[in-house]
Amino acid sequence: MQINHARRELTLKVVYYGPALSGKTTNLRQIHARSLPDSRTNLMQVETKDDRTLFFDLLPVHFESASGFRVKVKMFTVPGQVIHRATRRVVLQSADAVAFISDSRKESIPESNASWKSLHEDMRANRLDPEEIPIVIQFNKMDLPGAKTAEELAEAAKRGQEPILGAVALHGQGVLETLHVLLQQAHRQLEARAGINRLLGLSEEEFLGGVFKQLNCSGTGLAELYPAPRASEVSGA
Numbered sequence: 001m002q003i004n005h006a007r008r009e010l011t012l013k014v015v016y017y018g019p020a021l022s023g024k025t026t027n028l029r030q031i032h033a034r035s036l037p038d039s040r041t042n043l044m045q046v047e048t049k050d051d052r053t054l055f056f057d058l059l060p061v062h063f064e065s066a067s068g069f070r071v072k073v074k075m076f077t078v079p080g081q082v083i084h085r086a087t088r089r090v091v092l093q094s095a096d097a098v099a100f101i102s103d104s105r106k107e108s109i110p111e112s113n114a115s116w117k118s119l120h121e122d123m124r125a126n127r128l129d130p131e132e133i134p135i136v137i138q139f140n141k142m143d144l145p146g147a148k149t150a151e152e153l154a155e156a157a158k159r160g161q162e163p164i165l166g167a168v169a170l171h172g173q174g175v176l177e178t179l180h181v182l183l184q185q186a187h188r189q190l191e192a193r194a195g196i197n198r199l200l201g202l203s204e205e206e207f208l209g210g211v212f213k214q215l216n217c218s219g220t221g222l223a224e225l226y227p228a229p230r231a232s233e234v235s236g237a
């Protein structure tokens with residue numbers, strides 16, 4: 001987290017980490033595709049070859065808090081291919097929260113486990129305490145044969161301390177839900193660490209609302225919490 005009091009700006013960084021081809025870029029693409037036209041920012045894909053991330057992707061979301069702070073949430077993906085380890089470490093620097101995107105097929109367990117281990121090493125190398133920085137796990141690709149079932153995810157969630165969500169990122173399922181839990185955890189951690197509720201007058205509800213009111217949540221588990229604006233509101237009429 002960066003706070004610039006002079007410019008009244010708060011910047012938060014969340015990072016999508018995980019093994020190669022697990023669907024990190026797909027998550028960001030889906031969030032971008034659901035941005036409402038008035039607030040849509042660019043999805044930056046910095047160096048991509050044959051659809052593989054070579055450096056990082058970045059999707060920023062901005063909003064103004066009632067207390068007059070400009071809040072920026074920057075979502076990054078790391079390159080998952082094993083050879084890009086040094087880049088992953090750089091991208092992970094000063095993350096406020098991490099979404100670990102795993103391929104839920106059983107044959108992918110070895111890659112997922114290796115990536116999970118390397119996440120913890122990369123965090124420590126960046127002086128990020130994995131006990132402190134929130135990590136949310138997404139089991140993606142649940143549409144494919146051999147994927148973990150919802151029951152197996154529930155079992156895994158009981159065993160570990162991190163929140164676990166299932167997803168089919170390719171079809172947008174579970175993507176906004178993962179982001180919601182991720183940002184909720186990020187706010188709670190910043191509240192515990194810096195008291196941003198009192199410091200900046202930014203409650204969890206306002207923080208999440210600031211981001212999710214810019215996204216079309218229809219058809220997701222968040223639709224009731226963040227109903228789609230009426231057409232007249234979108235066009236500003």
Ligand SMILES: Nc1nc2c(ncn2[C@@H]2O[C@H](COP(=O)(O)OP(=O)(O)OP(=O)(O)O)[C@@H](O)[C@H]2O)c(=O)[nH]1
Nearest residue numbers: 020021022023024025026053079080141168169170
């Ligand atoms: N069937 C299926 N395919 C998916 C899903 N999510 C992503 N994919 C596909 O998996 C491939 C890899 O997705 P990416 O989002 O590029 O993966 P990545 O994690 O960014 O990969 P790297 O950049 O190499 O680390 C693409 O062909 C996606 O379309 C899903 O939920 N189901």
Ligand SMILES: [Mg+2]
Nearest residue numbers: 024025052053
């Ligand atoms: Mg990628």
